Amino acid sequence: MIEVKNLCKSFGEKEVLKDISTVFDSGKTNLIIGQSGSGKTVLVKNLVGLLEPTSGDVLYDGRNFMAMDKKEKIMLRREMGMIFQSAALFDSMTVLENVMFPLDMFSNMNLRERIQRAKTCLDRVNLKDAGSKFPGELSGGMQKRVAIARAIALNPKYLFCDEPNSGLDPKTSLVIDELLHSITHEFNITTIINTHDMNSVMGIGENIIFIYEGHKEWQGVSADIMGSSNQKLTDFIFASDLLKKMRNAVINKEM
Structure with a gap:
């Protein structure tokens, strides 16, 4: 907390x-x-x-x-773990090396343990077979998943x-x-x-x-947003016509 x-x-x-x-x-x-x-x-x-x-x-x-x-x-x-807007991976490192980076910097694990931990994190984000690839070979979504794997490598609170x-x-x-x-x-x-x-x-x-x-x-x-009476919130959330229609449908259904 x-x-x-x-x-x-x-x-x-x-x-x-x-x-x-x-x-x-x-x-x-x-x-x-x-x-x-x-x-x-x-x-x-x-x-x-x-x-x-x-x-x-x-x-x-x-x-x-x-x-x-x-x-x-x-x-x-x-x-703390951090996931940046651009994924912020190191282009010159493999995916596995990117995930290992915080472990290399801050953990007391030996090399074998660091490699295993990085592989476990990649498996957790469904990138088990991507360790030898470089970030430039991955899609944007896959790069974000690598960034998540790196962020959880040190078991952050x-x-x-x-x-x-x-x-x-x-x-x-x-x-x-x-x-x-x-x-x-x-x-x-x-x-x-x-x-x-x-x-x-x-x-x-x-x-x-x-x-x-x-x-x-x-x-x-999120469940409170549809019925919120806060005008500033509703103006922000329901800026698009589609969301306005969704909100009105919910309100009309409750009535």
């Missing part, structure tokens, strides 16, 4: 995050949504320590990240995903969503996903935080 308390972040006179308090639950897919420029990415960067809050606290299972010294923060970061479905077709996006959802439950990970993908929101949104102009405007689950 990650708890955020009264988090604020300013750049000069511009206040980007405004007194955000929320909880990201363990064993759930926690989604952060909001318009471009709303502060979603800044929030995630504050959570992982890439930016330092102007004020407020971030607690990892009761451990205050803001109060830690440099060594303690480095140790905590070893409990916390998994951060930045637009994991960016650039993927709807079918492949669904595969990635289901994979992240199942891994989250299987290993009881606190998974935080920064996304614009409304299919992800409605499909795997077990805890959704809607950021609007730097503050937390709404929090709930």
